[in-house]
Amino acid sequence: MLTNKIKWNKKQRNMATNSLDNILKTALSYSNDNAFRQDVYYLAQKVFSLSYSDLLIERQKIFDDTIFIQYLNRYLSGEPLYYILKEAPFMGFDFMVNQNVLIPRNETEELTKLLIDEINDNNIKQAKIIDVGCGSGCIAISLDLLIKDSIVTGVDISSKALKVSKKNSQRLNAKVNFYLSDCLDKVIKRNERFNYLISNPPYIDQNSFVQKSVLNYEPPLALFADNKGLAIIEKILKDLDKVLLPKGKAYFEISPEQIDDLIVIIKSILPNYNFIFKKDINDFTRFLLLEKE
Ligand SMILES: C[S@@+](CC[C@H](N)C(=O)[O-])C[C@H]1O[C@@H](n2cnc3c(N)ncnc32)[C@H](O)[C@@H]1O
Structure with missing residues (x-):
């Protein structure tokens, strides 16, 4: 069970902006678990509006990581990813979800x-x-x-x-x-x-x-x-x-x-x-x- 909250170091936190490479590397350092890795990628795709291939090729692009960090911390506290994102994929469509x-x-x-x-x-x-x-x-x-x-x-x-x-x-x-x-x-x-x-x-x-x-x-x-x-x-x-x-x-x-x-x-x-x-x-x-x- 992951309980650590992400705390970006001072340099990383400087302007609430960060390279995608840095954001992903820091997030993935919290676990080697495969499901965790997939969820981090999915979260990044949704928050930064990127396709899966963008995740691989846009590594040096700079993003405001404020929302990403907030969401990742909620996820690390046990909240399901799709409730955080308020939508979940099913049969190729995105469905709005909430706790009801x-x-x-x-x-x-x-x-x-x-x-x-x-x-x-x-x-x-x-x-x-x-x-x-x-x-x-x-x-x-x-x-x-x-x-x-x-x-x-x-x-x-x-x-x-x-x-x-x-x-x-x-x-x-x-x-x-x-x-x-x-x-x-x-x-x-x-x-x-x-x-x-x-x-x-x-x-x-x-x-x-x-x-x-x-x-x-x-x-x-x-x-x-x-x-x-x-x-x-x-x-x-x-x-x-x-x-x-x-x-x-x-x-x-x-x-x-x-x-x-x-x-x-x-x-x-x-x-x-x-x-x-x-x-x-x-x-x-x-x-x-x-x-x-
Ligand atoms: C396992 S969920 C399935 C939801 C959705 N069909 C899905 O597959 O993601 C079961 C659903 O049955 C509903 N439910 C529970 N008891 C019921 C009842 N007596 N009559 C009708 N629906 C009921 C719940 O509110 C819930 O939405």
Whole structure:
């Protein structure tokens, strides 16, 4: 855990300006960790508005490093980089984030890509899709932007999260319909049906170990669920059949330890559904796919 605060020496601090080479060398001297190095590069790119290749070739260029040092100190104190920058990358887009929404994760990009491939490879037209627990809107908005003719809805129980997703939809010129719903309760009341449901629900068991920077900054509502982390996915599965059109499919992100419990739940609630689990890029079973007969 890095706790040291950056203190530039007198010469370096002289005019709040510094060469990029000096700024990066000083920052990187705080850790040899590869993830730290990548984050420092990303921070420099964002703060100084540079591309990755600029970072390599503009080393002698002089910058005002005041903001960079402030941000780096917050990062060294444990604050997640993307909350400091107020935006996070997902599927090639930059999403506004704050502490009311989860920071989009790489695994969730994989889940989103699975659904995009399913729809594009099968040439499905005007796919109606719902994202349950939309948070920042990263999944729903990416689907809207990357699948031609798709009709996308996003729901969340948090009105504060919905404020962020609606803003992201505007910023990125998407046309997602976002509204408040406790899982599928409101969706069923509105009598809406979909070809696809996608969800990255809160799935962490309350007793699991969670990194300090996640625990201290990310919203608990987005992370934890009762019943070994299964409460929210189980509630969605109980209502799945009411919102899926014939031959409809559902895509979930899950925790690898939940497979056995999920098999029991699915066999009892949705006996007529086919289902498979898929692994993520790190070889963890991370996705559950269901298909209505
Ligand atoms: C793991 S986050 C996922 C956010 C976003 N989809 C993503 O992948 O980055 C889970 C989201 O589910 C929402 N949520 C929690 N309980 C819910 C419920 N009962 N009904 C609807 N949404 C819920 C949280 O507010 C949070 O935004």
